[in-house]
Amino acid sequence: MIQLSEERCTKCGARLLVNADFCLNCGASLKPRVVSRKERTGFVTAAGVLMIFASCLSAVNGIVAFIISFVLLTYHGGFHLADPAGYGALRFGVLAIVSSGMGLTAGVLSFKRKQFGFVVSSAALLLITSVWQFFADPFPGGLSGFLARAILPLSLLSLILASYKKREFISARAHLNHKD
Numbered sequence: 001m002i003q004l005s006e007e008r009c010t011k012c013g014a015r016l017l018v019n020a021d022f023c024l025n026c027g028a029s030l031k032p033r034v035v036s037r038k039e040r041t042g043f044v045t046a047a048g049v050l051m052i053f054a055s056c057l058s059a060v061n062g063i064v065a066f067i068i069s070f071v072l073l074t075y076h077g078g079f080h081l082a083d084p085a086g087y088g089a090l091r092f093g094v095l096a097i098v099s100s101g102m103g104l105t106a107g108v109l110s111f112k113r114k115q116f117g118f119v120v121s122s123a124a125l126l127l128i129t130s131v132w133q134f135f136a137d138p139f140p141g142g143l144s145g146f147l148a149r150a151i152l153p154l155s156l157l158s159l160i161l162a163s164y165k166k167r168e169f170i171s172a173r174a175h176l177n178h179k180d
């Protein structure tokens with residue numbers, strides 16, 4: 001029995017048959033074809049969920065770092081270059097917010113099985129940010145230190161899960177081959 005899959009031809013947009021090697025409408029080759037929804041496992045979705053969770057914690061971390069830097073820099077007589085702790089917190093805040101934004105985007109991309117490179121880079125950045133915090137945190141026992149300890153395993157696990165199921169991501173090559 002002929003069965004239509006949920007995937008569409010990227011060249012003409014026609015619905016494709018399940019496990020089709022080429023598009024019946026325009027004849028475009030689909031090899032190496034994209035992984036169909038049926039072949040998807042929960043690993044990459046789990047990676048996305050973990051990354052979004054870690055990103056939310058990282059956002060809190062960034063906001064806390066901004067508040068700390070503001071207090072340190074203003075307490076010591078305004079924005080003064082001689083205050084390494086204040087600028088350290090400010091730098092960390094920027095990094096935490098950037099990795100949070102990338103992580104949130106990467107989480108959504110994981111659900112769509114898109115842009116493997118960006119997904120693993122974002123997970124790696126979240127991981128680096130949490131590791132850096134262990135060395136740079138002026139208040140290691142505080143909320144930020146606690147959050148960093150949570151972000152580290154979450155981002156590491158999402159990095160491993162996404163890498164383990166790399167083949168589920170839609171490859172750039174699959175799109176190129178559709179153009180023939």
Ligand SMILES: [Zn+2]
Binds near residue numbers: 011012013024025028
């Ligand atoms: Zn087509």
